Amino acid sequence: MASQITQLHEKLVSKEISCTQLVQEKLDALAKNQYHSVNFLLSDLALEKAKAVDAKIAKGEKIGLLEGIPFGVKDVFLLQGQHASASSNFLKNYISPYTATAIQKLIDAGAIPLVKENADSFGHGSTSENTIFGAVKNAHNEELVGGGSSGGSAVNVAKGYTVFSIGGDTGGSIRQPAGFNKVYGLKPTYGRVSRYGLMAYTSSTDCVGPIASSIEDIAIVMNAISGKDYHDQTTYESAPIDLSEFNIQHSTFNIGYYSDFIDNKGLDANIKKDFLAVIEKLKAKGVTVKALSFKNADTLVSTYYALAMAETASNLARLDGSMYGERANADSLKESYALTRSEGFTEESKRRIVGGNQVLSQGHADEIYLKARALRAQIMDHFNKDFKEVSVILSPVSPASPPKIGGSLKDPLAMYLSDIYTIGFSLGELPTLTAPVGTATGIQITTAKKQDELTLKFAKFLIAAL
């Protein structure tokens, strides 16, 4: 699919459509939608900004590529003066005091935020059922989950309610819902985009990235939101992604895939067959393909969740009803904290917080938390070695198609295990794109750190090859 951003930009400039008309159409579609993808509509703000863009065009002034383009924001980002609920009871009435850096950069470029989007509460989930706003329904089959945690964002893009959406990806939360709803989703290299103003889940893997309907739009948004930020010391300066000179005909790639991932008993037979068919097609195109071994496959999920739970327990310790959020009154301070947190968090969030405190507590820290950190270091070394042999690694996005709504939260272990193909690349801090091709839930394309541009170039090559 061609760039929607570019097409809409041309329509705005040629006055084929007004920005107010464009924004109003999207707001109407979002308001009517039955997918539970919306937490809060930003109608007044969006229409005010649209009028300003129309006034500029009427005066004959030039507008930037993103100016007047409507987008969605996962409801874990702050946007000054607007709700930021994390899809939780705790923060259902919380108003953002400031704006997240990535969102501010888009606003500075003229893009128009339309909606705060439904997601798993605090990012805790893989289906977008762990939310007080109702389970997000899949864009292609309303009986199935929308994926998670950025489920509302992926559904809004897939249905055309937003031109693109900004999600958060800690262990697959952009890539998996993108695959479930057949759109593109990029988890950039850790640190390429500022996390300032994103509610922290697992600070050492949290990434901000776009969900869109084309590779070109992913690149346009990435170029607007990337860069070093005073407020996030893990960020770094990066060159813009340039796909203009990329020639599919003259490109050569050396790719790999993990045979341990494909031999996993939990992998759906059709996804396996389709993934291997993609590999064969690439070989037929003359691409060098190497089967790699991933010796940490058995401990991957546990390593990720031990660290994720430890970090989220620490990050969410600040939510006690003292300064903001819903507060439950009690006779003592300690009782107030306990009541507030017991009522404010969902069962899944509580499970992760308790697990995290367990991991960090005396007697467990060495045998679980510190060991998980050592295993993560081993996983990172593993990726570094593999990327000396290949330039791109392909993998499935998920072991199975989207499940039906209603079952996943009853079997948390199965939900955790379903993240097996996404979480490794989060631990490795690697740029990884879901492209909605090849298998029922797409293909993941991963490259070495800071090679985000190569990830998108290979995606273009892959689309053409299939």
Next chain:
Amino acid sequence: MSKEMSLEDLSSIKGATSSKAVEELFNTIKNAPLPAESKDFNNNAVALEDLRPDEVHNSSELEKKLIKQNFPKEKNGYLVVQKVIEN
């Protein structure tokens, strides 16, 4: 003197107990062989020469107003906190 705290106290969540699903994940870590060259990762540590200046920034009036609005309880113009000193 040292007394092990319960998960309920550590988490400030009533009735908090460990979950079977989470225990299974942790058992996998406990039983995993330790990497031969066991080391930690610290990729995201910021170098001393790259630390940002230690400086105070005043929030905007709007930000201050929103922070106050978010406070859970207000009475006669005062922000009300939970009783800290108990009898």
